[in-house]
Amino acid sequence: MGLSTSTLPFKERIAAAAKDKFAHASIAKAQDTQYTKRENARAELGNWQDWRKLGQSIRQHVIQYLPDYLEEFSDNVEKRGGNVFFAQTTDEANDFILNVIKQQQGHHVVKSKSMVTAELDLDKKLQALPDVSILETDLAEFILQEDDWDEPSHIVFPAIHKDRNQVHTIFKKLGYEGDNDPEHMARFARKYMRERFLEADVGITGCNFAIADSGIINLDTNEGNADLADSIPKAQIVVMGMERLVPSMKEAEIMDNMLARSAVGQKLTTYVTFEGQQTPGETDGPENFYVVVLDNNRSKALGTEFQEILQCIRCGACLNVCPVYRQIGGHGYGSLYPGPVGAVLSPILGGYEQFGELPFASSLCAACTETCPVLIPLHNLLIKHREVETDRLNMMHGFTDFQMKVVGKGTSSPFMFKMALRFKHFGLSPWTHQKPVTATNFFEYNNSMITKGPGMVGGWTDVRDLPVPPKHRDDFRVWFKHHKKQGGDAK
Amino acid sequence: MKVSIFTTCMMDLMFPHVGKNMVEVLERLGCTVDVPDDQICCGQPTFNSGYVEASWPVMHNQIDALSAIDCDYIVCPAGSCTAILKEYPELLVDDPNDPTGDYMARAKILSAKTYEFSQFIWRVLGIADCGAELDTVATYHRSCHMTRLLGERETPFWLLENVKGLEMRQLDGIQYCCGFGGTFSVKEHEISELMVTSKVENIEKTGAETLISCDPGCLMNIGGRFNRLGKPMKIMHIAEVLNHNVDESRIKKISEVATPAPAPFP
Amino acid sequence: MTIQNRDKFLDHLAERLGQPRHQLATHPYQQLNDLPQQTLSDKTPAELLALARKNSEALPVTFYEVAPVELPQLLTDYVTDKGGGPLLLPTTSHFADYQLTDWQKSIAADQTVNYWLPDADRATNLKAAEIANIGISFADFLLAESGTVTVSTNPGQGRALHFLPIHYLSIVPRSRIVARSTQAVAWYEKEQAAGCLDSSAIHFITGPSNSGDIEMQLVTGVHGPLDVTYVVVDD
Incomplete structure (x- = not known):
């Protein structure tokens, strides 16, 4: 059906891909096999x-x-x-x-x-x-x-x-x-x-x-x-x-x-x-x-920050190293061009309305950039797409957009950040369900784990527990001030 | 040697013990440590989500804050944040709010003297053995940004090799992302879940009882998943490992140990 | 017909790129480094032969090195081993160069032998290729790095000669073993520029036809020959 290979919405495609155990196993096997072959072939060539x-x-x-x-x-x-x-x-x-x-x-x-x-x-x-x-x-x-x-x-x-x-x-x-x-x-x-x-x-x-x-x-x-x-x-x-x-x-x-x-x-x-x-x-x-x-x-890519995607020689190496492709396969992307290269190329060829979600379907692990034989900075181009959608086209709306703007403010203002440090432990509590820590050590100061939270926290807790932020008195900065007073850095 | 700690917002907000262990190790190895007060975050949460305009003030604040204290080196407990700070000179090329190039100039200075914790110990301090002891069977999770963006593939393995009592197991699929990816883990949690599930399976397959990494973000993700499954797994940042049961007489320089093998791919 | 919609199309690209057309004369591509030329350039002819054998056999290709006098017997044995004709041979002076004219006569006495004929029509030559059990041709080069033979099409040796037969044998003189594709391409470009080669198809063939399309399990013989043999002749 041309560039688009599915009529399902993105999240439904992901759900379908998650259920397809055979496709998942066969892609994983293919990626692992190709890994050794590809890296050996490149090493043998040298330089x-x-x-x-x-x-x-x-x-x-x-x-x-x-x-x-x-x-x-x-x-x-x-x-x-x-x-x-x-x-x-x-x-x-x-x-x-x-x-x-x-x-x-x-x-x-x-x-x-x-x-x-x-x-x-x-x-x-x-x-x-x-x-x-x-x-x-x-x-x-x-x-x-x-x-x-x-x-x-x-x-x-x-x-x-x-x-x-x-x-x-x-x-x-x-x-x-x-x-x-x-x-x-x-x-x-x-x-x-x-x-x-x-x-x-x-x-x-x-x-x-x-x-x-x-x-x-x-x-x-x-x-x-x-x-x-x-x-x-x-x-x-x-x-x-x-x-x-x-x-x-x-x-x-x-x-x-x-x-x-x-x-x-x-x-x-x-x-x-x-x-x-x-x-x-x-x-x-x-x-x-x-x-x-x-x-x-x-x-449309010429003369823009996306021009480099046209360097692609369709080797598929970026698909073969991609941890997201490994999980959702080609059909999950819903584009003829799946994987990292597809997530960059598809919005250019087919527009953001149809393929705008693909640039976000990446953890930006940069395995694609690392393997690309013609040095296309794939993960950076994914960020560029996100920037176009967010800053230039204002395609982000609602609570998530609001929260991201709050994060922007909170991480640029020392005053607000210090307030956040002070109140973080209690701030989330009224809206959350919590349980004890079983994965130890790392969550030493978190006392308990949030199993269900609001807003963006909900996306996190759908999958895994979120540590409760430590009490302010346990914070690193508080400890360090005390530590210095004790002459901790006397050396 | 004067060292500033680049705390990272995540360590400040969530994991104080990572900072404490890091400071104690660095002081033991002869560093004078300080913590620049107004620092917050490297800017990745917004920048990587496409909120680039909102990210310039975050980076500016970080540059101002870290430049405020005179130091020889800046050391960070997260490979990912280190990598981004080192990329500042490339990112700031597009910054419209730096007409005089002042931020760019200071970013270059900061970038040149910033190191991730484990690479600072090995490559700058020249220390191979921190004198630590930890009796456990462990595996190591390699963070994508530390490996690929920072380009540090070796120092954590080399340092862990010299921890007394520590048995390291190789992790299958070590090259694959754990599914953290900052806001990716929230926005695309369905995909992230598949990724972290696969990571947890591979970790369990090693038979390790402890998981070590140099990136708190990955550890919060993988550890949070283990916790959700109700499975016991000791999750440790490398600073905690290197600060465990230390006998200072065991501390060794690189010149006193055999040259370690370079890390193989992946 | 020939070229359609070109100027509008190219003007649009130039506009997007923000630069006028026709810049190439003053900005030709200059090769960034000489890796293609340097790779394996330190190998002696004997080392290249050994490398060619190793890489060919890994494909897998059956690999022989023979003296010129041994060639006729080897070919006869090969034909017998593969179950006989029909054979498809190119029309070329190479048979005479290798003193194979007697072999041509003797094999034709035992087997059906067809030639790719310069003056035959398309259907006739394709039919000869289609029914061939064995195709034999002379290669321009053997590439040590990859175990590849290279061939160019001419009126006496069509494209399909290399692809339709079930078994394929390629003869190459030892002096034509080069390090890699770089040297072969340089030669083809030089010959074409000098007007010595007017071919519409140059094939680099690296072992038998294969595919990993079903569960990534490598199988041979999907469209082209099921097996391939290289014969290096001392010269």
């Missing part, structure tokens, strides 16, 4: 921090001179005999793509994984065409398609929320008679999809990087499905976000190395392909080559 700076410098330069790189790229596509369509909106992009399929008299469309076509909701548009069949050929996306177009939940592993038994059930509907061994099921999918590949007349692919100085594109897949989609059909439509350029193959090669190590801990993705419009004399590959360059509000 990882300097590689990150290199990757960042390439991507930042491209974004800073994006109009020029897009012009160079499109000129070079044209020189090779291909076509480029610049689409401001998803509607423009969809109209163009459907029109090309019509012109090409396409009946069998094969797609290799592309987040941008999901953003376009292209599959649904294609399904509506009479006499056109459509096949998602990435194994995970094939599974989602055959499960009545289930929504993806990860940008690298779209079907991470499904286990082998669920896949088994889906494949049985297609005539599969074997067991639930992933290898056997993959072989079945291979055979099933191979037949459809061979009759394909239009291939639709994504684009890992577009090479400005030569008008070709760079595709990375482990399965080889993108290569079949750009070899067999006579026409290829490449759909790319406008920011996915590199100056030349030299920089693409650098980014490919960093992408593979960051995404799955490989040294290189199995099939790293540089391809474009067929050269005269060749017999396979696209005779008709089209590139759709999509804006869809990406340009």
Whole structure:
């Protein structure tokens, strides 16, 4: 359904995610597996921090001179005999793509994984065409398609929320008679999809990087499905976000190395392909080559504090380290782009009304920032979004807003803070339920624990007990004054 | 050596013993300690919630207060607050209320001499063994901000290694946030609950009877969850551990102990 | 058709960026550091060969090193081992360079052998690839760091030759083992700039097709070849 993958309100999505024990376990397992693989792959490369700076410098330069790189790229596509369509909106992009399929008299469309076509909701548009069949050929996306177009939940592993038994059930509907061994099921999918590949007349692919100085594109897949989609059909439509350029193959090669190590801990993705419009004399590959360059509000990030998010190379590492993604999964975010990168990108592409809650769905632990191969300060961008929503758009209202303003006053005025220290012990008592301390030591001076409190305290006590603030006479400042008088710091 | 304590609002409001233990350890190791009177908070509660305009006065107050006492170092009992104070020069670039750059100039001075408690002991004082003894099986919770923003991954482990009688157990999923995250724990308490539940499970799996950390915020969160579940768990700030059953004859400098291994990832 | 909506689109981006278009000539990208060139640059050819073997076998790829005279027998054994033809071979002078013309004749006597033909039509070449049990081709490079072979498309060797056959064997001369993708890309860029290479597709192939999409369990052979063999020939 395009950028938005759910109609449920945010809190309901979280509740649904909390109940989905399988998805939770499988994401946790995936994160832990990827952790070791990714960190080993980076350590083995060596000088990882300097590689990150290199990757960042390439991507930042491209974004800073994006109009020029897009012009160079499109000129070079044209020189090779291909076509480029610049689409401001998803509607423009969809109209163009459907029109090309019509012109090409396409009946069998094969797609290799592309987040941008999901953003376009292209599959649904294609399904509506009479006499056109459509096949998602990435194994995970094939599974989602055959499960009545289930929504993806990860940008690298779209079907991470499904286990082998669920896949088994889906494949049985297609005539599969074997067991639930992933290898056997993959072989079945291979055979099933191979037949459809061979009759394909239009291939639709994504684009890992577009090479400005030569008008070709760079595709990375482990399965080889993108290569079949750009070899067999006579026409290829490449759909790319406008920011996915590199100056030349030299920089693409650098980014490919960093992408593979960051995404799955490989040294290189199995099939790293540089391809474009067929050269005269060749017999396979696209005779008709089209590139759709999509804006869809990406340009809103340009020239703002959010420009750096366009550096993203979609490796998914920030999802794989994120403790929030670990708990709520892709569907919890309700955006095609989940995880930290999604929480930054989705409000830019889809607006704060729809995705304004995502920047708050982070503990700001900065694991994302630490892992990003192109040094996007993800957790800082989340704070920036919060600032825009709070200070600039005044989207915060009610009691919470009032309380935060009180906190602001209380933490900037020594007088008010000293008053708070004096009265804190008794201040909360009338509105709270309390119980004794069982987790000892740390709550030594708190005497008892609040189990249910008002306002923001209620959010805390829904989950855990809150220590009752100590009596003023026990405060550190009071102790220290006394301690000094006793000559405690005589040394 | 003159040391100012950066108390943090949480320690002032909630956990006085953290400050007391910290002062006693620092004095034992030869520091002259003082507490700047008007200090309150580093500004994270409002800043990280998006109330950035409301945060400039908080940071200004903190800069004024900490600059008011002459000292060689500023030492803080929380990795997170230390990290933010050290980031002040970057944050204040956007401050519209500092036309002369006076706050920025003082922020840079403060930033350069501020340390988290455990890193101050190891990296500035050069002390490897505080002479403490604690007979317990413990595990250590690494705070995200101390590890990633402050970049301190090692000193707590190294100091704890030298506490007599202390058996440390490795914590699975040590890289994952406990779900505190300041106002996140309140605003997004449904997600926070999932995170702290997972953290508690991992802590229990170690078989430890004590949980140690350098960040009171995380300890209040995890400890509060243990308390909610009615489970016994000794929750200790590292200052309390390093101030436990001290025999001053055991105090050792870094040069007197074997060089510890660097912390592995994560 | 060719290029549509470009100027309006790009002008909008330039406006957002707050700078005029056409700045690149005076602000070209300059590589920040030389890590890509430096990485593994201290390895000797023998070390690169050993590294290439180790990294290839880890993929997994079956890895052979042979003298030129041993090559025909190895290929024949390989074909037998994989259950015979149909074979798909490229149309290329490499067979002559490796003195494999006799082998071509002898294998054709025993097995169905098809060639990717420059003058055949699309359907014919794709059919030959589709039915092939074995695809054999000559690689431009073998990358030691990742165990990758690189190939470029030309009229005698289409794209699908590397992807549709069930088993895939790649022959590469020992002198073409380089440290990493950096050196291979530099060569392709140089050849293209000099007008010596006019190819619409360059493939970097690192072992067999695989996927971890079901429970992250790695399985091989989802779309491309089920298994891959590299043969390094002394030269």
